[in-house]
Amino acid sequence: MGYFTSHSFFYTYNKLDKMKLGESMTLDELSVGESAIVKKIETDDNMTRRFIDIGLVEGTKVTSLYRSYLKDPTAYFIRGAVIALRKKDAKKIYIIRGNHEDVL
């Protein structure tokens, strides 16, 4: 797990509830305040291009910042910018959750 520092590992470990560190899930399941690394994107070509435009590809670090008042869309911190994505689209992004306490 080259992504996570030992410090954040412990941090996450202590906070761990039912989900295990490094467990694979989709981006929409990421709780607000948590970070993850994109593992795989499975969506149509057009959408993939849009993601590539904003630098969202395999290996990119994503942090979930906040949701809109109707819980959808959600704003993510991606490569220095804040980007809103709909749940429907975020579902197609598979991630490995990690916790960087320095992010939020």
Add this chain to the structure above:
Amino acid sequence: MKMYYKQGYQKKNTQEKIIGLAGNPNVGKSTIFNELTGLKQHTGNWTGKTVENAYGYYGYHDTNYKIYDLPGTYSLITHSKEEEHARDFICFDHYDAIIVVCDALCLERNLNLVLQILEVTDQVVVCVNLLDEAKKRGIEIDLEQLSTELQVPVIGTCARDKIGLNELVKQIEEMGKTPIKESIQTKYKEQIEDAIVKVENHLTPFFPKNLSTRFFALKMIENDQDILNRLEEVTNFRLEAHPALSSIIIEQREQLKQSGILYHFLKNDTAKTIIHHAETICQKVVHNPQSNMKKHQTLEKILKSPWTGIPIMLAFLFLIFWITMVGANYPSQLLFQFFSWLEQWLRYGFELFSFPSWITGIMIDGAYQTVTWVISVMLPPMAIFFPLFTLLEDFGLLPRIAFQLDKQFAKCKACGKQALTMCMGFGCNAVGVTGTRIIDSPRERLIAIITNNFVPCNGRFPTMVSIITMFFVGFRPGLQNSISNALILTGIILFGILMTLIVSNGLSNTILKGMPSSFVLELPPFRKPQIGKVLIHSLFNRTLFVLGRAITVALPAGIVIWLLTNLTIDGVSIIQICADFIDPFARMIGLDGVILMAFILGFPANEIVVPIMIMIYLSKTSMTDISNLSLLKQILVDNGWTITTAICTILFSLLHFPCSTTCLTIKKETGSLKWMLFTILLTTSIAIMTCFIISHLLNLFI
């Protein structure tokens, strides 16, 4: 600070050079453009403010620079209309240099575009803008190192404070003098590089000299139809005309396939390589990249909560309307008084020279009264509303509204960015319609175009304000009255938004069937607006706009309408005959013949609807002078207006067919007469139905 360049076209200069301003959306391209040229391109703190190419001039030493402000784009592979403009310029046009403007806050993503553009041309100056904001967040960027990495000149700027622009201008001049170095190129996987070189070798002999062979060789292998079609349009270069080349391309694709690279996926593959290249460069260049967003989020937290977010936005809306109505009241009255005072003198003057009465009629009752009405009623509210609105826009509220409302739009299978185009509609529906270019999906874009009219524009908004002032609360000053006025107006705007959602939903389920497409919206940081500058600039702009409309539209319309009301057949004016004819129908929807007639004749511009009504009503009475709104109310009431009439007139105004300019824009943007006619038909039937229902409901209770 002394600026060394001169804004605008310099007559004495002998040479001309062409410069393009490219970059991601919302990085300050238009701001730089304005500073250089002295023009007033609109800027705003959200992505997609500029959707059309604009150009201007600045002079430096003995050269004029023609500079193009391009719409923002994330990459050269385009998705939406406005990005196409930018791409076409970068890939196909002749220019002496391209300035790629970057956002210092997210340099990494911006470098993507830089690296892509470097594939197309070496004549690039990279301009890292927003350095002030980066500094505030502790981000440090080593510009020299960046220049070494990219092998192109890099200039740091803070466009809003005019810092760095001298250096930028100097650098561009420099480029024309020294031979241009070869810039860095992103290296792809070996097999891909091999393929590119092979195709390039065959391409070079007959390919247009000014275009990049490497870039197009790659596009040919990728089979990027979009860009190849464009290539054919611009240069007549057709792949089919070169069988030898085609077979080499196919051969290379086959080769790639053997090493596991399918050409379908090549595009994404190369794009990712570029992203990683940008990442590597950034690691060397950016120190303390921003990883902590905590500080900047207090406002977002307030906005996102269901208990505070929506009420706050509504409160904002209400507050703006309240300030507008209260603030506009007094200047409006003053203008009325002034114009009516002037009118007396004009009449006196006309009598003095004993002009025939028809000249006095055309000039004063027709032209003068229409123009002064438009100015007194339209100018004050607009001159207050717009600066306020622009402040919020500059602050960065608009994308947040789109973010919060997106779910609602998604439910209607539409796009949240529609909210942005609706905001533009407040200024002018035609601008709103053009603004829909930021919506990727053609289906969702059409929905946004068709429904844009449900936001009252510059011409209708003040009309509603004046009717509300006249009929609902009266003229008595006082906090309570002004608050209820503003509440009613807010209600009407919300009704317009509701109708937008209902109609969008209806369209999505009938003739524009489809699922909502994807949605990627960038939320820029909140920026402290330059209050003084924004206020003065947009006040000035709006005043000019309203005055311009008053002269170009209201004046001729006033003359025509006066003629129509005064040319008579058997003692009845032509317009009255028409009004009488449609009167029974109009009464069914809570209006009367004159009102409906005014809306029809107001097709060229919504501003003149009320003046037309007044003129027709007035032609029946002896009174000619309206010095204030309460007198006007008297005239309307004398002609049978009730509160129901007022409500129905407002609703009809909100929902009815778009004005002629908007219609033409719809035709242009959709490329079809059919959609224009459909929009007219749809909006008008909705207006008629709504008024019919509301007037009958009201009649039950009143």
